[in-house]
Amino acid sequence: MASPRNSRRLFLRYFIGGGVSSVAIAWLWPLKGQARPVNMDDFCLKYPYNSRCENYLPGVAATDEADVPYLATALLAKTTAGDRILAKGLSRESYLVIETGPKIATYAISAVCKHLGCTVNWDKEQNAFICPCHGSQYDDLGRVTQGPARQSLDLKVVVVKNDEVRLVDREPAENIRG
Ligand code: FES
Known part of the structure; x- marks a missing residue:
């Protein structure tokens, strides 16, 4: 024991x-x-052309004034580098950015003024976004250049896939404005 x-x-x-x-x-x-399981939203936003994302379209279709979805080839055929194209789809409008190529940039610029939320207009002559309400101005990348707004316009993710232009209500991962 x-x-x-x-x-x-x-x-x-x-x-x-x-x-x-x-x-x-x-x-x-x-x-x-x-x-x-991998979050497919996150994964396919990062790698939209990965084979696992073949049938996955992120976000919502970017549409014109008449709610007709933009097709990338048709849009690029009638635009030139430097253009900013108003697009609906998200809760408020954004501007698609046409880059040299021409090609559609991987980001869009929100059209919502950071002062009191009016929709800003693109002025091609001045290469600037101008708010019709109280005169705030932003450069071609949406950086504020004149108040009363104090912040730059928001950016949204754009994915072009299967000729569709998709808007995603997220800030791009990379720093577009340097
Ligand atoms: S809402 Fe745009 S300047 Fe006031």
Whole structure:
């Protein structure tokens, strides 16, 4: 029969052993967790042409004034680099940006003035967005150049896929304005 001293040792051995095992299991458990499903919204926004995103169209269709979706080829056929094209689709309008190529930029500029929310107009002559309400002005990338607005216009993600132009209500990951 084990002495009280030996019993205490045995108890401590099992107690400590059990604790170490629990910590080890807790440590290893997240490794199994890494197999959790990928968020396809995030993944396909980052890699829109990945084979897993073949049938995935992020965001909403960018449409014209008459709510007709823009087709990239048709839009590029009638625009030139530097143009800013008003597009509906999100809760408020945005401007698509036509870059040299020509091609549609991976970002759009929100048309919502940062002063009190009026819709800004694109003035090609002045190469600027001008707010008709209180005169705020923004440069061609939406950076505020004249108040009363104090902040630059928001940016949205644009994905062109299968000739569709998609607007996503998110800030682009990369710093467009340098
Ligand atoms: S809402 Fe645009 S300047 Fe006031």
